[in-house]
Amino acid sequence: MASAVFGPATFCAVTGGSRGLGRSIAVLLAGRLGQGSRLVLTGRSLQGLQETKRQVEEKSPNQLEVKLLTGDLEDSAAHAAHFCDIFADAQQGTFKNALMINNAATLGDGTKKASEHSDPQILTKYYAANLTSVITLTSKFMKVFPSTSVRRTVVNITSDSAINPLVNHSLYCSGKAARNMFFKVMAEEDPDVRVLSYSPGPLDTDMLHTVRSCGNKGVEDLLTSMESSGMILSPADSAEHLLNLLEKDTFLSGDFLDIFNFKY
Amino acid sequence: MDVPTLSAVKMAEGGEGWTPPFSKRKSLCVVTGGSRGFGRSVAVALAEEVARGSHIVVLGRNSESLRDTEKLSKAMSPHIQITTLFGDLSKCSVTGSIFACLRFQVDPTDYDHALLVNNAGSVGNVSRRTWEHGDPQELDSYFNLNVASAVSLTAKFLEFVRPGNLPCTIVNVTCDEAHRPMKCHSLYCAGKAAREMMFRVMAQEEPHLRILSYNPGPLETELKTTVMMEAADAEVREEIRRLRDDNQLIDPDVSARKLVQLLKEDLFKSGEIVNFHES
Numbered sequence: 315m316a317s318a319v320f321g322p323a324t325f326c327a328v329t330g331g332s333r334g335l336g337r338s339i340a341v342l343l344a345g346r347l348g349q350g351s352r353l354v355l356t357g358r359s360l361q362g363l364q365e366t367k368r369q370v371e372e373k374s375p376n377q378l379e380v381k382l383l384t385g386d387l388e389d390s391a392a393h394a395a396h397f398c399d400i401f402a403d404a405q406q407g408t409f410k411n412a413l414m415i416n417n418a419a420t421l422g423d424g425t426k427k428a429s430e431h432s433d434p435q436i437l438t439k440y441y442a443a444n445l446t447s448v449i450t451l452t453s454k455f456m457k458v459f460p461s462t463s464v465r466r467t468v469v470n471i472t473s474d475s476a477i478n479p480l481v482n483h484s485l486y487c488s489g490k491a492a493r494n495m496f497f498k499v500m501a502e503e504d505p506d507v508r509v510l511s512y513s514p515g516p517l518d519t520d521m522l523h524t525v526r527s528c529g530n531k532g533v534e535d536l537l538t539s540m541e542s543s544g545m546i547l548s549p550a551d552s553a554e555h556l557l558n559l560l561e562k563d564t565f566l567s568g569d570f571l572d573i574f575n576f577k578y
Numbered sequence: 579m580d581v582p583t584l585s586a587v588k589m590a591e592g593g594e595g596w597t598p599p600f601s602k603r604k605s606l607c608v609v610t611g612g613s614r615g616f617g618r619s620v621a622v623a624l625a626e627e628v629a630r631g632s633h634i635v636v637l638g639r640n641s642e643s644l645r646d647t648e649k650l651s652k653a654m655s656p657h658i659q660i661t662t663l664f665g666d667l668s669k670c671s672v673t674g675s676i677f678a679c680l681r682f683q684v685d686p687t688d689y690d691h692a693l694l695v696n697n698a699g700s701v702g703n704v705s706r707r708t709w710e711h712g713d714p715q716e717l718d719s720y721f722n723l724n725v726a727s728a729v730s731l732t733a734k735f736l737e738f739v740r741p742g743n744l745p746c747t748i749v750n751v752t753c754d755e756a757h758r759p760m761k762c763h764s765l766y767c768a769g770k771a772a773r774e775m776m777f778r779v780m781a782q783e784e785p786h787l788r789i790l791s792y793n794p795g796p797l798e799t800e801l802k803t804t805v806m807m808e809a810a811d812a813e814v815r816e817e818i819r820r821l822r823d824d825n826q827l828i829d830p831d832v833s834a835r836k837l838v839q840l841l842k843e844d845l846f847k848s849g850e851i852v853n854f855h856e857s
Contacts, residue, residue, distance in 0.1 A: 428733075432734050441718075452709060487775045488773070
């Protein structure tokens with residue numbers, strides 16, 4: 315069954331594909347991307363990416379082309395080359411659909427309060443990885459796939475923290491808030507691109523465990539109570555919800571939706 | 579309705595928890611982006627209100643314009659000290675050197691109150707659409723100036739005044755675009771959203787700090803003129819032109835005085851956003 319969004323000849327890039335939600339998204343895409351599609355996964359761990367690739371190839375019925383690229387998004391100077399590699403050989407006419415999933419993210423130092431972030435170099439690196447990289451990558455994506463020939467979708471993996479402050483996570487919250495606005499502007503400026511900010515919910519991943527061990531009792535207690543009430547979700551379920559949203563394609567471009575279909 | 583702060587509750591003067599009114603407090607104030615526009619207006623409005631013996635430090639990127647700010651501020655009050663510091667906050671190293679410099683000139687224990695106004699900022703290249711921002715160095719520089727410098731400056735400022743054990747007020751100058759997407763303003767919207775959130779988290783983490791995000795309203799400054807002339811989108815240019823023609827652009831001096839009034843009254847809820855247009 316060919317889908318308009320994931321049908322044949324779809325180019326798809328997922329950042330942060332070496333584990334967690336990125337891996338789940340990649341594996342689910344494997345089952346949906348049509349003939350002649352290409353999946354590019356980026357991440358910091360080659361080992362992690364290779365395991366994701368193995369799981370993807372298990373699921374993929376169409377001999378999906380999978381490309382792996384390691385890179386550190388904290389290093390802005392390396393962005394240009396890294397992003398060129400992501401889109402290498404994606405010549406005009408090869409693909410009918412293009413999907414960019416901006417999933418890679420870091421939390422920043424959870425033991426520090428906002429008033430303790432005095433080192434500007436740490437801040438620059440943080441925003442380079444979580445904000446600048448997303449902007450330049452999306453820019454490259456749009457250059458490689460101009461509107462006339464290809465149906466384009468850009469996903470911003472966001473968080474409740476883009477809207478609701480979370481103590482000890484000022485960098486994470488501020489980066490997500492910035493991305494949210496950036497993509498809203500993008501949706502306004504180009505009605506031909508489908509732009510979605512998706513908040514996956516609290517997921518059972520390494521990231522959540524890191525948040526939990528930030529040293530703030532309030533945060534720890536919050537996550538513990540979420541866990542006992544069964545509110546922590548599996549990344550696979552959240553990834554499925556995202557792909558269903560994309561496939562249904564009824565969201566308003568620029569929307570900020572979460573797994574519970576709550577519209578922020 | 580805002581919950582009154584401790585200082586606003588009627589307490590006997592000198593009683594526990596009582597904070598002296600602005601006009602009686604020897605304030606150490608730092609204002610960034612003070613060479614022109616709103617920053618200059620804030621420096622001048624503060625100079626008019628702060629108590630004798632206060633010190634206003636103005637940071638900016640244009641030495642000549644800084645001297646004008648200094649002159650205008652000094653004209654408001656001969657009984658306060660004005661210091662100007664040149665620095666480009668788009669460069670990482672500058673926030674550190676600002677306080678290294680101030681250490682020789684300022685002793686925080688001489689003051690009763692500390693105020694930092696994070697005003698420095700830029701609108702970014704409005705002739706570019708979201709997908710045309712492809713230069714990582716330009717973006718780093720933009721977010722250094724508009725986000726990172728405000729964060730690290732605030733952290734260093736708090737560290738600097740700690741020996742004086744001073745009550746501190748931090749102001750974040752914000753705008754509608756922190757919430758309202760505006761074409762040609764992708765970087766500006768992103769940066770302002772990041773700052774607002776940063777200071778909201780800070781307010782939650784530090785209940786003893788007074789943190790105010792102040793939206794001065796659409797101001798009649800060079801920033802707006804730049805947008806009116808250079809924005810890639812005709813509707814955006816037209817909107818500013820209309821604001822200007824309908825006299826809806828606000829005099830930055832008027833807005834700055836409103837900010838200082840809010841600081842004097844000290845009734846705002848820490849972390850909240852207050853707009854010029856709110857009564």
